[in-house]
Amino acid sequence: MKSKGYMGKIARIDLDTGTITRIKLDDTTVRRFIGGSGLGAKILFDHTSVETDPLGPENLLIFAVGPCTGTRIFNSNRYQVVTKSPLTGIYGEANCGGNWGEIFKKCGYDALVVRGASKTPVSIYMDEKRITVEDASSLWGKETFEVDEFIRAKYGTSAESAVIGPAGENLVKIANIVTDGKHARAAGRCGVGAVMGSKRLKAVVVKGTSEVPVASEDGIRQLMRRIAPQMNEFSRTFKQFGTSGGMENCEKIGNIPVKNWYQGPFEGAGKISGQRMAETILTGRYHCGRCVMNCGRVVKAADGPYRGMEIGGPEYETLALLGSNCLIDDISCIAKGNELCNRYGLDTISTGGVIGFAMEAYERGLVTEKDTGGVPLKWGSCDALLKLIEMVAFRKNIGDLLAEGVRNAAQRIGGTAAEFSIHVKGLEPPAHDPRAKMTVALGFATSNRGACHLQAFTHDFEEKKFIEDLGMPQLTDRFAKEGKAYNVFLMQNLMSMFDSLTCCKFVLFGGITVKPLTEFLNNTTGWDLTDGEFMKIGERLYNLKRMYNVRLGISRKDDTLPPRMLVHRRGGGTNVLPPIGELLNEYYEYRGWDEFGIPTDKKLQELGLEEYIHGRKK
């Protein structure tokens, strides 16, 4: 019997030729690779090569959703963008909430694969009946919010669009893809917006309404009823302060980046917290399609320099990267910076990373006002922050260099710049410090897309919380190395499933763990996976992405942390440095990888990835 939860179709658009193809998605592929990042990784592996230039026409930009997307299961309406990253040169993926995923799926497709590059700006329009490539010359150069407004005016308010801003057009390697207009959600990481820009694709407009078939509507309804109380319970506190409710505690335990990851304490933490936001600029909340958590913030500047601005507010990562990382403690300024990033289409994490780097380079005399158009890049300067965001988006002055990401910028600046260009495999890290939690250290070092907190998502499951049905032992000491490799191994496999389903990871806090996820998937598809089989698929997908990178030369030497994260922070904080070598040894053993971090033939066979063994250079 054919699985449910699938539309069974992939749309493939070649912008070199304008050819549009509908490809059948076979059931075997679905069962092996699920959807989202799993399916995307498979397509990317099979149709790009070592030589593929991430910004060349031969790179693929893949949008993919999962089996539960578009069903009544809340939190499953995210979508995944998969591509070869221009920022890191390796496997790239970015995940996004909002409403686009659901409406895309309801067009009748599981994935959209874009190849080639149009000569002039275009947009793609999709619904159940037609797919068209349309002229978008009039939209080129426009900010994301304007494009969203234009599209809703043209196609109706139920049309959703995934768009790039000027940053993506300018091939800024930290550019993102934005949906949902002013209540922006973004596929942020790995410079996916630059790949879209390189294809001269301004927007993907979707307007689907088809029902997504499920195997057991009844089973889903019952399961949702069962878990509703615990989700509601969790939501109550979470919606109050959003993701930044933990800011002050994060500062206390040494988890946030301060002064480009140089300093321990940050006195201003209380001024940029979710609590402070609620007391000051917060005016409302919003959520992704079908979600009950309401983590989105609406903020408004009642007075001051940004008076009148009413906009989606910054979440934890943004507050920390644009804030503490640059020694900025003015929450309105950060909200303004967040707005600019969303308008221009810039990843706020990487943007905060390159700005912290630039401020340090300025302090050390490697960058001067000659490079900045006269702007002094002083720590804590809101003026510098906002002007740098613009410089990066438009590649002006020093922004042209920073648009390449910290790794490349440091290489071009020379001297000691590489010492404080903070990245793993080329990706600027999110606001979690590896010196504060050993699973974060190992997760950053080994995540397939570079420094990432979402591919292991362990940071909240290292001490008190744990996921019983994952077989994860409860850990008690975040500085100890014992048990951490196993924790990261399990969580990366689980997160591979989340990103393929494509489901929001916050549901874990509400107690939706392996068992209910497996039940949701089974009720949707009609499969009868056990928890163990569910997790094994996650392991397969994680290894598939690893193999994509192995083919590109990634191995143990790259599974490391930047030098700065292996020395103590100034001014106090934590006292432990991650024993990265020992953590890796243990981790590779759980993974069944060889001493260089290469999946063995035996492991690939066990995971049913025989055809990917060829990607392995011994």
Add this chain to the structure above:
Amino acid sequence: MKSKGYMGKIARIDLDTGTITRIKLDDTTVRRFIGGSGLGAKILFDHTSVETDPLGPENLLIFAVGPCTGTRIFNSNRYQVVTKSPLTGIYGEANCGGNWGEIFKKCGYDALVVRGASKTPVSIYMDEKRITVEDASSLWGKETFEVDEFIRAKYGTSAESAVIGPAGENLVKIANIVTDGKHARAAGRCGVGAVMGSKRLKAVVVKGTSEVPVASEDGIRQLMRRIAPQMNEFSRTFKQFGTSGGMENCEKIGNIPVKNWYQGPFEGAGKISGQRMAETILTGRYHCGRCVMNCGRVVKAADGPYRGMEIGGPEYETLALLGSNCLIDDISCIAKGNELCNRYGLDTISTGGVIGFAMEAYERGLVTEKDTGGVPLKWGSCDALLKLIEMVAFRKNIGDLLAEGVRNAAQRIGGTAAEFSIHVKGLEPPAHDPRAKMTVALGFATSNRGACHLQAFTHDFEEKKFIEDLGMPQLTDRFAKEGKAYNVFLMQNLMSMFDSLTCCKFVLFGGITVKPLTEFLNNTTGWDLTDGEFMKIGERLYNLKRMYNVRLGISRKDDTLPPRMLVHRRGGGTNVLPPIGELLNEYYEYRGWDEFGIPTDKKLQELGLEEYIHGRKK
């Protein structure tokens, strides 16, 4: 009063134009930079730039000796070659014993600086009266021993020559410069032979007899009489088995490289020891000019495949790198390999490094018989060893790749090759394992020329032995990190003096430490340096070389060990991994360098290196 021990002249030869210049060496420069590598580093810093191509005509090849060279002080007759290394791309130096240094000095010069590149092969001849650049077309292509014979036949047996073999001519980046014919001594490291080859300079022939002026002949005589008993005492045991007398103990404590640094134990250690050599192939001993230690071996194959070979024998480093590192335990085979390296002009340490690397690449399937001209590169294969030496020297088959050193070879092979290309800053390490001694770990990581045991020379001073008058505390545990940074800091400063004096470091075993060295220097020059001032000059010279590298972008990120040296060896051995980050932190503090390993302005001012501050990019 002018200092003694100096001839006061530098010979500068430009092979582009044939111009020969005699430059006055002023007393201030001598007092600041002494001679040997100190003087060489100053000249190199001042007359090469970031852009200088190591194999281009603008690179300098500097031969330099020290104040005591050519005097009656034994063990001071070494010479130093300083250049920008084609192997590492940074500061390069190589040190050599034998008789060349003394005879060069007696030509009336303290240094020879060669610039440019001749269009046709040439040699340089020097004595007190003349310097000539002579046609050497007939010598091009010849092995080192032949050249030595030719030169002695032409210029008389008292002429000494520093020559390159085919490897240097072929720009093999691990090529050395050889003196003393069959009793070969070599300036081995950093590919100095390739720089000589790039200049088409086959030989530097010297034939000086001038007396070297000293301030107090009497003081020197008295001092030598005083230290003679202890040197004789030490020599008795040292001359018996040479540098390889400790082979079996080195294996026991985990100090030798086994299977490209992969394995702990090596059963064959007893078969390649100095003791075994004395029982089998040893027929005589030899020594450098004026030395009493007799560490040189003469070996002869009475039978077997190399029957009739009578030649300078392999010393410890060679036995380990061509032997245990390749799993070879046949001492005659290693002696033959050593002979070939000397004939062709290859550094035996780097050659053993690239061959161990090649054998591992073969085992892992990254190199096949297609690449080797059909030779199976099996571990332990003497046939493979000898054929690879030839392939490297003549850049045949895989040898063309290996001739670039392991770092470059791995980059071109791709895949996981970088994981087992063992080097620091591009230089293949000598036979001392950083996992066995923490000072070796820190010394390898921070030495100015890359992985080096001679720039810190701590490996015998980490447990029982210590140098009291250096202010070095006695250490008791080679695995502990305490005291190691200070030990390395002191020893590197002292070794900078040794390499500038240019004196053999083995005298330390005979008890010639800081005080007697200072006395020798004072008696030679007429200075009245205190021990503290003596050591401060050493610190200055070490920082000068560091600044040369800093100008080229070297910083903390480069002060590290290859990934393999940060995991445990297979099959047992030591159980401690070097805590390299913590060792570096403490070391930089002793050095007065900033957190990135950059000498501060304050430190450079304190050391009288104000004019080198410009080399520092913040």
